[in-house]
Amino acid sequence: MKTQLKKYLILTFVACMSLSSCKKYLDKLPDDQLTEEQVFTRYDKVNQLVTDLYAKAKTANAPMTWFADFSTAGITDEAEATNVGNNAANSFNTGDWNTTNIPGSRGQYWNDLYAGIRKANVILVGVEKYQTPDNPINPGDLQKRVGETYFMRAYLHYLVLRIYGEAPYLDYVVDVNQSKDFTRESAQAVxxxxxxxxQEAFNRLPADWSSNDFGRVDKGACLGLIAITRWTQAAPLWNGASQYGYTGNRVFENDYAYNAARWAAARDAAKAVLDLKNEAGSPRFSLYQKYSDQDFNDSGNQNTSGSTVYTRLWQMYYDMDAFKTEAVWFVTKDKYEGWYGDVYPPSRGGSSRQQPVQEQVDEYEYMAPDGYGYPVYADRAKNDGYDDGNPYRSVKRDPRFYRDIVYHGAPFRNGTNNPSTVNTASGADKINASNATKTGYYLRKYLQEAWNKNGSLRISAPPIWRLPDFIYIYAEAVNELDGPNAEIYNLINQVRARSFMVPMPPETMNNRELMREYIKRERRVEFFYENKRAFDARLYLEPTSDSEVNKEQQFRSAGGSNNERSQQYWTKGYGSYPKTQRMINxxxxxxDPNGKIEIDGKKYRMERFFVEDRVFTAPKHYLFPLMNTELQQSPTLVQNPGW
Amino acid sequence: MTIKNEHDPQGDVMEGNCPKKRISIHPFFCILCTLLLLGFSAKAFSQKISLNLKNAPLKTFFITLQQQTDIALLYNEDLFKDKKITVQSNGEDLLKLLSTELPKLGLFYHEANGQITIIPAETSSVNRIIQQGKQISGTVVNSVTKEEMVGVSVVVKGTKTATRTDANGNFTIYVPYADAMLIFSYIGFQPQQIDLKGSSTVNIQLVEDTKALQEIVVVGYTTQKKENVIGAVSTITSKDLVQSPTANINNMLAGRLPGLVANQYSGGEPGVDRSEIFIRGKGTYGNQSPIVIVDGIERDMSYLAPDEIETFTILKDAASTAPYGIRGANGVIVITTKRGKAAEKATVDFRTSVGLNSPVKLPSLLGSGDYAMLYNEAMTNDALRDGGNVDNLNLFSEDAINKFHQAKGDNSDGLGYNWDYFDYLFKSGIQQESNLAIRGGNDIARYYVMGGYMRQGTNYDHIDLSDYNAKAKFVRYNFRSNIDVNITDKLWAKLNLGARITDRTAPGTSAGRLTTIAMTQPPYLPITLEPNSNSANAQYLLDHPDGLLYGDQIYRFNILGELTKSGFHTQKKTYLEGSFSMGYNLDFITNGLTVDGTFSYDANEEQWLRRQIDTYSEGYREYPGYSIFTPSGGRDVFMNPGFYDGTYVLGNKYAIDQTLGNSFSQSNPFNRTFYQFKVNYNQAFDKHNVSGMLLFNRSSQSVYDGDRAQVDIRYQGLSGQFTYNYDQKYLAEFNFGYNGSENFSPERRYGFFPAAALGWVISKEKFMNNTRGWLNFLKLRGSYGLVGSDKLPGGRFGYLQFYTGGSAYEFGEQGFNLRLDGLKEDRLANPLMSWEKARKINIGLDAQFLKERLGITVDVFHEHRYDILTELRASDNRLGFPGVVGQTAPFINSGIVNNRGVDFELTWTDRIGEDFRYYIKPNFTFARNKIIFQNEISWEHPWRTATGHRLNENFVYVFDHFVRDQAEADALNENGYQPWGKLIPGDAVYKDLNGDGLITDIADRQIMGNPRSPEIQFGLPITLQYKGLDISVLFQGALNSSMLVTDGAAWDFPQYDHDKTGSVRPLHLNRWTPETAETATYPALHMGTHNNNKNSSSSLFLYDAKYLRLKNVEIGYSIPRNWIKRIGLNQVRFYVQGQNLMTWDGLDHLDMDPESNTNGYWYPLLKVYNFGVNVNF
Incomplete structure (x- = not known):
């Protein structure tokens, strides 16, 4: 009947609207998104995953921007930092960092490092699972990408080891449903x-890269990572810590009893870097040697440093040749030109972001009349002409000093790019004026001084590791194992000579203790502001070592006020200031009418003063803490000692 | 809304019982389905009839005839109450059939104008009937004011004959027979039914129906009489909204509706001043925002003109929100816009106003003298902490401080600068608004068209964009055209077009930057540098005749530069909304059945025109594009008052101002198509009233993300609403939603959300007869049901695992110039994920007392939210994946939150004497939630646990005392008692709750105060009317709200914006110093970040944010109608309005508005004084 038919019509209509075909309305997938399979069945997608891993590795450890806007120099006896960026750097100095908040996160802490490690594992597992095809245009690329990925996994774990010590080594992708009860492993095992x-990476990678691939991990970087790791394993923090006043109780404390074999491993690993040959068969790494001792022009091609800063010393951080021959591992384009504005003195429109401190300045040796280099706190310095009232010019200091530090009376460009003289006694650059230095020094290292708020460029300096790292590791290991010899004496002097610095005195060849002192000082000078000091001081357990703690006692008893101590400690000839990371000067x-430094018609002498107390509690501050949240999410993890 | 309501509010014309077997489907149904429009003829008197009835009620006979012919039969049922008919016809002519059959039953018919009227046999002569039909005329007046009423609907009962009263309240109407009844109705008045009894003139007085039980209430997809509503629904109308002279409708709502919580925390900057709105507080820690439905379609309601809104309704319980199913859990806001009304003459309504707006409250900052004094103190304290040498510090001298205290401010006296930047920055702005609306139509077509314009001038002082031929402003344009057409008496169509355009022009800077300058710039620094005679400056001074703007490396932007030299930007937002509906009355199938379909397309876009002077950046530091200057000796020269005669140097790289940049961009274009098909059924069987609604809809919304278009966001679903009531006494309702969301896997995509409600109108019971004297109405109602929410904590397609764009990296020996793109694993997926669910119970009571003068509506509710879509973030203290995994956990369904409370509204309406009328309508909302489960990590100490407490509780370190002396400081430092670095005397010491000798995040924070969002919000609207004078006042307030203020809102020298140090405020004068140790209320001062004293979780900065506001005042005066009638006007009303006039709060010395945000980056709320006139003719 007609009525019936119509009834069915309605029902069919409603049913069709609401059911069958309609359900498909929502069955649409985001076709612009890639699935796992789509990614791992194409080489170019895997290549992009690897690129992302490089970017991750960059934020995980970029020398100039380790604490977001700061390097680590400001938390060490290299420099003082301003309070900008929510006090990212100074929070460490006042002890304001804890298990809920570590300032300055930029990708270098626990969670970010493990996020990077997961990326590496995802690639390794995916390539295996989907049998990713090789690059059809350039066969062999896939295996190289896999090699780079192995390196990244190892490198990110090294970064974990460096600040957290014991840690889980993740060589698999953690499944959603897998147990999340992670446990830490011994630092030696890691x-x-x-x-x-x-080593896996080394086996898959070439000794060097050219053209568009330059900047990728090569065999040298792999050997570098091995050497750095072996050296870390051999250093006091993980090798005989208790001999250096270390009192913490780490999970695998027994693993860290002194074992000389670790130094041997470090020595061999460093040697492998020095001995590496490139694809053409000649040495892969060599010290950057361009420009002569007559070249003093800066980036604006002007000699505004009064012939105190060698062109070579500027260029070694910008010249691509330096990256090609001397840099072992580096990240690219980490920082913009704005960095110059950050570190310039106020008179040049800067905000003196990080200011070198006296502890660092005293480490630059002077060139003695006998043709060798000695520290200014050596007994003989006074006799050789060093005058603490005129400390920068009374004797010729290590050329690296003039490149690294702007001091009262230093020749410098001004805001209109004309030569001028820095004055920390009056005007905008006066000590403690708004935005000005608190220590009496401004940073000069890496500056391209002609830059005056125009033009853009990006800075890739400094490399994370460069050849001198491995020369020093090798020398140190040899010295620790067998005492000094001519080989290491010459190697170190090569690094000094490259900077037009005179050699170490020959007695270092016969005196292990003296050699050790020179190597450490050399590290401080060569690697100033290269993101090493914060970790070195910890690795060497300086804040608890007997000698430094004794010095600190001497300092405390040197006078009634901090300023007095600062001056008396020096005049009493106690040597370098204590390296306990608990003060800066x-x-x-x-x-002074008798002053030797004359600026704008006024005569000055220099005088030491105390800048600030700092907080470094041992063993707490040797390692970074795991966050409370991490311990709450994975209670099987154990907190570092002291936190 | 069905066609029935449009035509025939009584709905009882053709009531009757139609046996089911008689259902038939008219062929036109198909036509409707395809929404084709065909001509339709009803002139079919010669139509052939086939039927076979045996002893059937006469009414059945008539209905059958109607179904077969589509001819309207008019009859008065009383004529044939018990009569039966036996008739058989095989294709007989309609008229012939009637003329043979009717006389047998003592009836006859009369045919005229295409209508057939059934009449009694006593009048069985056609002639007599024609004579009996006659013209009736009369007047309708307001029973109180005795004013003639325009546009009152007059309907002859039982027919479709209708008319409206004219401008003088007069009407004439033709009635078919002398004993006809007339029904008079008008919105807001009680309808009246008049038995003519042969008379030919009637004069009617309509009684205003403020209790409005007859009112039609919007309940989701349908409407109901308020009397019959058993869900929890609150409504306000245009009348309330237009009392608020603000641009954004979001800001008109606070205190108006029970159950609505509105907080304007984002500040009052014109164009970006949206309030956050919650219905019954927050019931989940997931997404909490209600969905907004405008004219049946999900839309943004921002910047609708209050004039174009007819009703604003919130749906609160499960019964009313279940039809929204998977999206209804947070409540629903339903807005209807005004529609045309049949009237003899169109009504024109014109409203225009002009007003002044100014900041409610500006933070007061200390002047240079106090600033300098406190600066010295803070610097000294820091040196003390660090063991540094106080003598080395660069401090203000005593002399300088004294001079600053006496300084006039602009250094004309050589005593230094002393600026009040907020005073410098803000002034009163002018706002204007005009609306013109025309409303009218007839029974065939009705229209409402409106154009609106609102303009807010700038509140910035010193602004001068005239160089750019631009003026700072915020303008809102509103357009609306709602048209209803009855194509035939069964087929109708609607077209709604709405457009809004907002057009904001502001200086090329941002409110954020301006207020940051005001909050941070030290008062002793200049705004412009004085010209001096130093020859080195000669060229600069020549190039900048208006003065050198000051700016240095930290305070890089200049407030005057920002206001006058930054250029301007214009932001235009366009919202276009169009929808088209057609409906068809399916009475021929069964009475009361209609279908309708809607199609709509909305498009929004936003355009930015930036004619700005570009800034440039060095690292994180941003510099202006105009030139700034600073003394070559550094800014410290201003620390010593006097006149600087040295050289100036550039503060940035520009010696002259840059030229205007020019850029144009479009952001967030958006469009959504929507269509809906709906079947309605509405019928009364004797005392059984039944209605049903079944609805299917779909929407597809574009997503543009930068220059990419993602796949559309889609929804579809089926909803139903079924109601039954017996004699409007026993009420029952069943609602459901069945809908799906793309966020979940196909197996878990569709959810069914049922809700049921019952109501009992006790006052209609016989046993209540003796209470009628004082109790006019009493209804109990309750509902229970399930609703859902599909909103993920982030992103879409949470069940699918993707790879997404990663970071790029640079390789290559040509200066590392080869940039390669990266790719990375996206957020982990959870294929098992599904929607969030809410089980809601609501019990309510509606009552009217004392001749309906006192009304009460109370609702008690309990909501149980479960399977909450949860992000397991460690920062929320939820148990997710540890960092070692390398990825955060996927979203899961977990988490339980209960929310309960009460909301009520009381109404008292009365008059004193003939002329004084008033009403007060206090409303109150209380909602308290409780986290039952949220995957919280396990805490050692109960006071640290959030589970079992309210959402967003403030866990604070409990302030104990200030460090008394150096000895105590040393002891505390030695133990590392507090984890934020070294302490000095005067620093805050917190309570060690667990007694372990250390303050830790894990053990020593506890709940204090209340969450930020108030648990109690209330409003008290009062309206008084005396003759032409009316006064409306709204008090609004909130209780059980705390604010944990941080940064610039409360701290001394707070760190701002990477490198700026903020200013100090009067409360910092009460800081701790050795002398004031006993009375200090604020800790020792420190520069910048100091997490110990200036801690974002410190009880020191927890304030009670309760407040009471005089939110609105409106005073109006209507000129008596007699005076203006002659010039053809209906109404002329003048009014003054005020918004945010007074606030009483508990923030005393904090000196900020309780609705501000808590971190000190604020643009103040605005206070408005407005004057307007409303003309209606």
Whole structure:
């Protein structure tokens, strides 16, 4: 019947609207998104995953921007930092960092490092699972990408090891449903796994890259990682810590009893870097040697440093040749030109972001009349002409000093790019003026001084590791194992000579202790502001070492006020300031008719002063803490000692 | 809304019982389905009839005839109450059939104008009937004011004959017979039914129906009489909204509706001043925002003109929100816009106003003298902490401080600068608004068209964009055209077009930057540098005749530069909304059945025109594009008052101002198509009233993300609403939603959300007869049901695992110039994920007392939210994946939150004497939630646990005392008692709750105060009317709200914006110093970041944010109608309005508005004084 038919019509209509075909309305997938399979069945997608891993590795450890806007120099006896960026750097100095908040996160802490490690594992597992095809245009690329990925996994674990010590080594992708009860492994075990992964990488990678691939991980970087890891395993923090006043109780404390074999492993690993040959068969790495001792022009091609800064010393951080021959591992384009504005003195429109401190300045040796280099706190310095009231010019200091530090009376460009003289006694650059230095010094290292708020460029300096790292590791290991010899004496002097610095005195060849002191000082000078000091001081356990703690006692009893101590400690000839990371000192100009420094018609002598107390509690501050949240999410993890 | 309501509010014309077997489907149904429009003829008197009835009620006979012919039969049922008919016809002519059959039953018919009227046999002569039909005329007046009423609907009962009263309240109407009844109705008045009894003139007085039980209430997809509503629904109308002279409708709502919580925390900047709105507080820690439905379609309601809104309704319980199913859990806001009304003459309504707006409250900052004094103190304290040498510090001298205290401010006296930047920055702005609306139509077509314009001038002082031929402003244009057409008496169509355009022009800077300058710039620094005679400056001074703007490396932007030299930008937002509906009355199948379909397309876009002077950046530091200057000796020269005669140097790289940049961009274009098909059924069987609605809809919304278009966001679903009531006494309702969301896997995509409600109108019971004297109405109602929410904590397609764009990296020996793109694993997927669910119970009571003068509506509710879509973030203290995994956990369905409370509204309406009328309508909302489960990590100490407490509780370190002396400081430092670095005397010491000798995040924070969002919000609207004078006042307030203020809102020298140090405020004068140790209320001062004293979780900065506001005042005066009638006007009303006039709060010395945001980056709320006139003719 007609009525019936119509009834069915309605029902059919409603049914069709609401059911069958309609359900498909929502069955649409985001076709612009890639699935796992789509990614791993194409070489170019895997290549992009690897690129992302490089970017991750960059934020995980970029020398100039380790604490977001700061390097680590400001938390060490290299420099003082301003309070900008929510006090990212100074929070460490006042002890304001804890298990809920570590300032300055930029990708270098626990969660970010493990996020990077997961990326590496995802690639390794995916390539295996989907049998990713090789690059059809350039066969062999896939295996190289896999090699780079192995390196990254190892490298990111090294970064974990460096600030957290014991840690889980993740060589698999953690499944959603897998147990999340992670446990830490001994620092030595982690180191061994790093070496193993780095070896996997080494086997797949070329000795050097050219053209568009330059900047990728090569065999040298893999050997570098192995050497750095072996050296970390051999250093006091993980090798005989208790001999250096270390009192913490780490999970695998027994693993860290002194074992000389670790130094041997470090020595061999460093040697492998020095001995590496490139694809053409000649040495892969060599010190950057362009420009002569007559070249003093800066980036604006002007000699505004009064012939105190060698062109070579500027260029070694910008010249592509330096990256090609001397840099072992580096990240590219980490920082913009704005960095110059950050570190310039106020008179040049800068905000003196990080200011070198007296502890660092005292480490630059002077060139003695006998043709060798000695520290200014050596007994003989006074006799050789060093005058603490005129400390920068009374004797010729290590050329690296003039490149690294702007001091009262230093020749410098001004805001209109004309030569001028820096004055920390009056005007905008005066010590403690708004935005000005608190220590008496401004940073000069890496500056391209002609830059005056125009033009853009990006800075890739400094490399994470460069050849001198491995020269020093090798020398140190040899010295620790067998004492000094001519080989290491010559190697170190090569690094000094490259900077037009005179050699170490020959007695270092016969005196292990003296050699050790020179190597450490050399590290401080060569690697100033290269993101090493914060970790070195910890690795060497300086804040608890007997000698430094004794010095600190001497300092405390040297006078009634901190300023007095700062001056008395020096005049009493106690040597370099204590390296316990618990203070910094500075140098200020004092008007004095007999002063040797003359600026704008006024005569000054320099006078030491105390800048600030700092907080470094041992063993707490040797290692970074795991966040409370991490311990709450994975209660099987154990907190570092002291936190 | 069905066609029935449009035509025939009584709905009882053709009531009757139609046996089911008689259902038939008219061929036109198919036509409707395809929404084709065909001509339709009803002139079919010669139509052939086939039927076979045996002893059937006469009414059945008539209905059958109607179904077969589509001819309207008019009859008065009383004529044939018990009569039966036996008739058989095989294709007989209609008229012939009637003329043979009717006389047998003592009836006859009369045919005229295409209508057939059934009449009694006593009048069985056609002639007599024609004579009996006659013209009736009369007047309708307001029973109180005795004013003639325009546009009152007059309907002859039982027919479709209708008319409206004219401008003088007069009407004439033709009635078919002398004993006809007339029904008079008008919105807001009680309808009246008049038995003519042969008379030919009637004068009617309509009684205003403020209790409005007859009112039609929007309940989701349908409407109901308020009397019959058993869900929890609150409504306000245009009348309330237009009392608020603000641009954004979001800001008109606070205190108006029970159950609605509105907080304007984002500040009052014109064009970006949206309030956050919650219905019954927050019931989940997931997404909490209600969905907004405008004219049946999900739309943004921002910047609708209050004039174009007819009703604003919130749906609160499961019964009313279940039809929204998977999206209804947070409540629903339903807005209807005004529609045309049949009237003899169109009504024109014109409203225009002009007003002044100014900041409610500006933070007061200390002047240079106090600033300098406190600066010295803070610097000294820091040196003390660090063991540094106080003598080395660069401090203000005593002399300088004294001079600053006496300084006039602009250094004309050589005593230094002393600026009040907020005073410098803000002034009163002018706002204007005009609306013109025309409303009218007839029974065939009705229209409402409106054009609106609102303009807010700038509140910035010193602004001068005239150089750019631009003026700072915020303008809102509103257009609306709602048209209803009855194509035939069964087929109708609607077209709604709405457009809004907002057009904001502001200086090329941002409110954020301007207020940051005001909050941070030290008062002793200049705004412009004085010209001096130093020859080195000669060229600069020549190039900048208006003065050198000051700016240095930290305070890089200049407030005057920002206001006058930054250029301007214009932001235009366009919202276009169009929808088209057609409906068809399916009475021929069964009475009361209609179908309709809607199609709509909305498009929004936003355009930015930036004619700005570009800034440039060095690292994180941003510099202006105009030149700034600073003394070559550094800014410290201003620390010593006097006149600087040295050289100036550039503060940035520009010696002259840059030229204007020019850029144009479009952001967030958006469009959505929507269509809906709906079947309605509405019928009364004797005392059984039944209605049903079944609805299917679909929407597809574009997603543009930068220059990419993602796949559309889609929804589809089926909804139903079924109601039954017996004699409007026993009420029952069943609602459901069945809908799906793309966020879940196909197996888990569709959810069914049922809800049921019952109501009992006790006052209609016989046993209540003796209470009628004082109790006019009493209804109990309750509902229970399930609703859902599909909103993920982030992103879409949470069940699918993707790879997404990663970071790029640079390789290559040509200066590392080869940039390669990266790719990475996206957020982990959870294929098992599904929607969030809410089980809601609501019990309510509606009552009217004392001749309906006192009304009460109370609702008590309990909501149980479960399977909450949860992001397991460690920062929320939820148990997710540890960092070692390398990825955060996928979203899961977990988490339970209960929310309960009460909301009520009382109404008292009365008059004193003939002329004084008033009403007060206090409303109150209380909602308290409780986290039952949220995957929280396990805490050692109960006071640290959030589970079992309210959402967003403030866990604070409990302030104990200030460090008394150096000895105590040393002891505390030695133990590392507090984890934020070294302490000095005067620093804050917190309570060690667990007694372990250390303050830790894990053990020593506890709940204090209340969450930020108030648990109690209330409003008290009062309206008084005396003759032409009316006064409306709205008090609005909130209780059980705390604010944990941080940064610039409360701290001394707070760190701002990477490198700026903020200013100090009067409360910092009460800081701790050795002398004031006993009375200090604020800790020792420190520069910048100091997490110990200036801690974002410190009880020191927890304030009670309760407040009471005089939110609105409106005073109006209507000129008596007699005076203006002659010039053809209906109404002329003048009014003054005020918004945010007074606030009482508990923030005393904090000196900020309780609705501000808590971190000190604020643009103040605005206070408005407005004057307007409303003309209606």
């Amino acid at each position: 180191g061994d796994k790093i070496v193993q992964d780095a 500075g140098m200020q100009p004092v008007e």
